[in-house]
Amino acid sequence: MTLREREKILLKRIKSGDKSAYVELVTPFRERLFRKAKSMVKDDDDAEDVVQDSLISGYRSINKFRAEAGVYTWLYRIVVNKSKDLLTKKKKESEKPIDENANQFIDMRMGYEKKLELSEDSDYLINKINQLDEVYRQILELRYFEEMSYSDIAEVLNCNVGTVKSRLFKAKELLKHLILQDKKGDIQFGT
């Protein structure tokens, strides 16, 4: 049984009132969603609250769920929006400027990088990714970190598949130029 087929069966059960089926549906994605939320809101407890709220919102609006998008893509969008809402709320409360890129994974996930002890190559490439514009960092995250399909990325970014492909191509081109400008890039990548 494919993932989509499994999702369809669970969706039928949910719509007939089976709440445990909803938990079953979201369980495979909760860790990934939590990590995404944490990369944005930084705090463990806040991230967990964001995911809980997102899943509850998802349950309430399950009838609005569009069949062409995967469940993960749909929940991912909710989590990103909820995280942004929380950051905005915190910003208003503290009246301190929040890093504009806080909602971008690379910047925050870069924070983990030192703790995670990534390889030298990975460390180097992440530094180069961080020099790209937000739109290109985002598309690289969705494609290579989240491993989303072009159509799922288009759904998340609310654009068409052609735009996704061209943006991804340009992101890699820019990354290549950044690496080529760098002597270390020659050594690291042999270009």
Place this chain on the structure above:
Amino acid sequence: MERESNFSNWVIRKLTVLKEGEDPDQRMIECHLVRTMADMRRREVSSIKLSKDFNDKLLLKLDKEEMEACSWFEIFRNFVAARRPRSYILGSCIALSFAFLAVYSVYTVSRSRNSSVPFTMQTTPPKSEKRNGIPPTIELESQHYQILKNLEDYYTSSGNLHKASLIHSLIEVKDTSEK
């Protein structure tokens, strides 16, 4: 000029890529991206964990929640978005068009019939034909005619002229219908 040169550079680059089939630099970047991201993901998975009672908390919250009803627009959008076969959508459109045409033709036919009804076929008879509540036409047999004539004479002789005139009018109807 600058735009032109940018465009020509882009075309040349594209043509080169097409000629070679694939840009080796792009492929190399992609390989490094996949490896780096997989590395990050693997390490993230091992270091960032959800609390163990996450599902219990979720179920508790879900117990108080209800699903929102879906609007007609959303039902339609979901139907279209469900990637139905094109033939299915096309068939539905044709069926709807036929239904519309059928209703429209029935409507126009009924309207044209109403407008072609002769003016004389009115549902309300003229006031003169009502004759004070007496039916406009009565099939009178000759024996009935005689009875009515006798009755008219009786009412005339007894001084009940109103009833006599009513009966007379019935006899007149008979006379005119015979003519």
